Amino acid sequence: MTNTHSLDTLLPTKTLDLDSGLSLVPRLKLNLTIHRADASIKPLDEWQLKTALINFLNTTFKLTVPEDDLQVYKFKDVKKRKREDPVARGKLFVREFKFLDDNIVDFDEVDKKVKEWREMVVGKMDGIELSLVGVKFKLGVEVPNSDRFDVMRKEWEEDSVFDGGDRGYSRARKREPDTIVLRGVPSRWFAETRVSSKPSMLVTHTIFSALGKIRNLDVSEDDGFDKDADEDSEDIVPGLQCKIVVRFEDHMEFSKALKVLCGRSMQKQGSRLKADYEVSWDKDGIFRNNRSQNEENSRSMPKVAAYSYRSEPARYQSHAARFSENNTRSKRFKE
Template identity: 55%
Template sequence: MSNRPLNSLRPTETLELESGLSLVPRVKLLLTVYRADKSVNPFDEWKFKRSLIDYMKSSFFITVPEEDLQIRKFKDLNKRKREEPVARGRLFVHDLGFLSKVIGEIEDDVERADKKFLEWRRGFVEKLNGIELNLEGTKFKLNVAVPMSDDFEGMKKEWEEIIAFGARGYQRSAKMQPDTIVLKGMPSRWFAETRVSSKPSMLVTHTIVSALGKIRQVLLVVFISSIRLNLHVAEDNSIGDGADEEDIVSGLHCKIVVRFEKHKDFHDALKILCGHSLQKQGSQLRADYDVTWDKDGFFLDARHQIEERKRMPARGMEERDEGHRQHSRVSQFSSEEGRKRFKE
């Protein structure tokens, strides 16, 4: 595992973690495909992929394997309007060795390296966005965008605005800075004690994410089909599940919520998690997870609820219990009354 500070890593460097895992750099883009002419010919996913791969190789000298370009057409194409998209997908560029010439092989200033990388990515997106590909006489237009989970500067601007103007979970104070990261789409088996079980372990999870900074709380949510299992390493055991149906990922994946002790650790960890994929040693598989910061004050809400329950006066509890007993007696009386009338 690397002992280097996170803020000293260049955007094209790999970060070694525990359990044979590492964060490898990559560029991730979201793709949306539209028709560029009046044709209603069927959309061929394979032909579009080959055309786009060839275009990037000839125009940008970037080689992208087929498995790193995912294109899926919409199922209801016959019902969609002409101006609506016909397909969407994701593009990953994992081999960033060519960027050594752009950033500079001996660039020691991390801020300058980050700036050069972002300038290159911005230019790459602008050149790729809006291109038209001709598939045997049928033209399709491509829209390209950087996902929010890869836009660290965008997320930073977002929480700075929330702190400035106030929002749920945060007061208008510089001291109330975010400290919690949410990771979705992590392979559960990569966080398991392999000799003990194939299920993710909180001990292993805590050990792995501790490489990103000093941690105060961790929540691990495991999805197996539609079953959700919560495992906690926290100050209390009353934390809500914090997940909904949209969080369920096909297959055996998990969501990890990490709260850091200091905002600086949170800041550096989120920055390194943006623009990286998780890779297992000895495996060609990569986890292209989604990462964001906790906007809802997840752990803050949990602590607030606990404190409210602790402050609840004994008299209030007694009144609530007495009300419950009266309600039970009324319900019982009504039930007996109904049974007597039914017999009559």
């Protein structure tokens, strides 16, 4: 298993093996937005769009993309949407990168080559028009920020300047995040085998320890990941996906882990499924807010206890007043 000292030099085209038969495999993820490019109101044919895009990728970039790695989601009630609104969105995954490293072992050189190739692909795809049986659609393409480590690093650096005093950080010191948020991974991959289908804290801790020293961890169901109420989609079976929040010992450990998780998908040995998760840094101070809430609750607890304790003698005296000294009930009228 790769240790944290070698994470800095792990090439972006290489796979990282984790515990429990899991691995992080390189990918290029592109978000697609499809708009109408003519006055037609004919609905979008998903199969025709996929076929046209796969052929374009093959002829332009010599890439062979399986149909499962190109996902298209049509929006509901397209006729009711404005003409400038998109009719669908999608995701494209490219998973072959062997042609980029050419046995190069220098990290900076390979990293630069991958970024240049990625920008070239986006530049040639963004804005193209596709004619599907006489109906024209315009394609918008971008790399999501969650797959761009440099963009996320710029976000938290700017956040530390303009928002350094919020969420439990002191304005006197630089705000540096230490927590990652991972969404869209199968719950069963983090469960105890033959025990439960729900994710286990112990298993999750063991897996993510390969990325650095962990200070805190949280795992929860994440059924709403990457879903849009305006899209045509089938009902979601609850409990299939989970959200994992990992707080590392320090910013350096966090930074190494986030850089490795960016631009990769998770795969389990013996399974054809690839979890195309979304990773980000914690902007809300999840664990710090929980700690502050716990501290506030602990401070308020003695007050509640004291109040309850003070009420006991009052209840006792009220009850005892109804009895005389010889333990008989006081008489309301004289005999």
